[in-house]
Amino acid sequence: MKREDIKHWIPIVIIALLIFVSYLIIKDYIVALVASAILAFLVMPVYKWLNKKMPSWLAASICIAVVILIIVIPVIMTVLLVMLELSTYLSSDLILQIIRKISSIDLINWAGFNLTTIRNEVATIIVNYLGDLTARIPHLIISLLILIIAMFYLLRDWDSIIKRMKKYIPSENKEKVSKDIAQITRSVVYGSLLIALIQFVISLVGFWLLGFQYSLIFATLIAIFAFLPALGPIIIWVPAAIISFIQGEYFVAIGVVILGLILTLYTDTILRAKLSVKGTQVHPVTMIVGIVGGIILFGILGFVIGPLILSYTLTLLEDLIDN
Template identity: 35%
Template sequence: MYAKLETRTFLAMLVGVSLAFVWLMKPFFGPIFWAVAIALIFHPVQQLLVRKIGERPNVNALITLVTCMVIVVIPVLVLITSLIAEGVGVYQQIQDGEIRPGEYIDQVNKSFPAIQSFLAQFDINFAEIRDRAVNIFVGGSQFFAKQALGVGQNTFQFFLGLALMVYLAFFLLRDGTKLVELMIRALPLGDERERLLFAKFAEVTRATVKGNLLIAIIQGALGGLIFWILGISGALLWGVVMAIVSLLPAVGAALVWVPAAIYLAAVGDTIQAVILTIFGVVVIGLADNLLRPVLVGRDTKLPDYIVLLSTLGGIVMFGVNGFVMGPLVAALFMAFWGIFIREFGEETGRTEKVGPSHGHGDDGAG
């Protein structure tokens, strides 16, 4: 009896200390998550180095981390710096009246009066839609400018998080395999099931980050490039916006380039509008369909409605990191239930098959 009490007390304290540790690490959630993602994505690079130069953990981890810095971290820092300047510039132009979204909408309405007539059939007031669209545009630009200025003002905090991410990534690259084995020994879920879950976690993380994020970056880059070629102001900013909305199925980058094409047609730039439309449909649109099966894989692809809901939910819960964390949590949720159905469903099926057969054998023996 006393031994059971000791065990229960120890387990309760273990859970309490573990929750306290998670709460303690909460401020560093972003750097920790991205360090884990880097370790998982660049693990194949480290394995290649092991085959080439042998088991030299520190050297292999350092070379892998430097590769990651050159390929990912430094370009992202350059992009963020340019984006801050671009976002602040666009917001300032709106404040100075150089950019007037309301006039753009009026110009579209003037060039295509059929739009207002079509909306009137459903008792939809075009003026209300116009005012709401202007408020969303101005509010969004203001929010973006505040976020951009926040990054600039909190430079120390930003680089502290970056340094922590790189520091953790080094140790995860070096000792990641040992840490996984330690967790498999510690968790009371069954070693085989735990290995399967860790493998699934790694697979889903690679697919979510490497696949979805890379596809979004490609679509955003293509969109920004065509905007720059056509001379549309704020090409870098709109490219980033297209990359963000590309993470959302059903809408995607078309949420940005379609209104731009309509406006170009409204002001008489028909050739530019046609070029943007063709490029958007053929190049930007097909990039998702062609690259996603290759980068993400069909086994880990979530239904579009799950991706949409989990991405929006992830943004609410985790902020910017939610673009990746939301679909990752959803994929892990489905993976856990898939394992549950496969294992316990098979056991139930075997029980149902064995039960009647066993009873029949008893009757025969009797």
């Protein structure tokens, strides 16, 4: 190799090493950083409205306080309570009855599914997760501090950050690509995340008023499937109504059906159409693959991060092919 070639490669190797070391430094807090960006985007309209009436630091601080109280703390508490409720649910007589009935189906036996083993493995994972929680508290506190600090500066310097990032878009159509990315983000954050939160609150309150058992688990499942427009809450509330009917709780079953119709016809159809950006619906396949892969890679926030990253990648590839 010529000396000129070596000189050419040295800066590239140094930059690659710096990027790799930087990744090692932030890898444990990538989820917190991405979450701060998503939450900042979510409350940006509120921040801009407040910023007209007060200093930017105060507007950002108020937005962060609201996000922590209304979103972050409830989400953390919900995850913990769902884990506890799920561990109880898996050992309940109802789930054991369901497993016995399903296991008696010839097709299930032929396929080699052992539902009892699956139930035991899921229960073990939950117990281990709850057991490791104490050891994770310092990491959770640091992640929360990083989220707060990152969110503060993202809110305050959002316009300048976006302007700087546009320089790195590898395209002649920078404005079009950045506009497409912004619309995709709005579609996922407002059209899916916000719908999921609304459906979670409505279903949780509804299940609780009806006296439905394990309301938190089913409300959480409804929120999860809200990210999949092709399926939606119907895939959860129908089994919930059937379970109530089998148990002889006919009033609860009818109430669950009414609640499910409200969720399906209003929040999942009318409200989603109002909140979504016209012409920028993320394809259901992209959503499904993004959610599954995102959960594996990023954990619970993968529901949002996965579809966003996949959609951004497809947008950039489409622009690259067009050019």
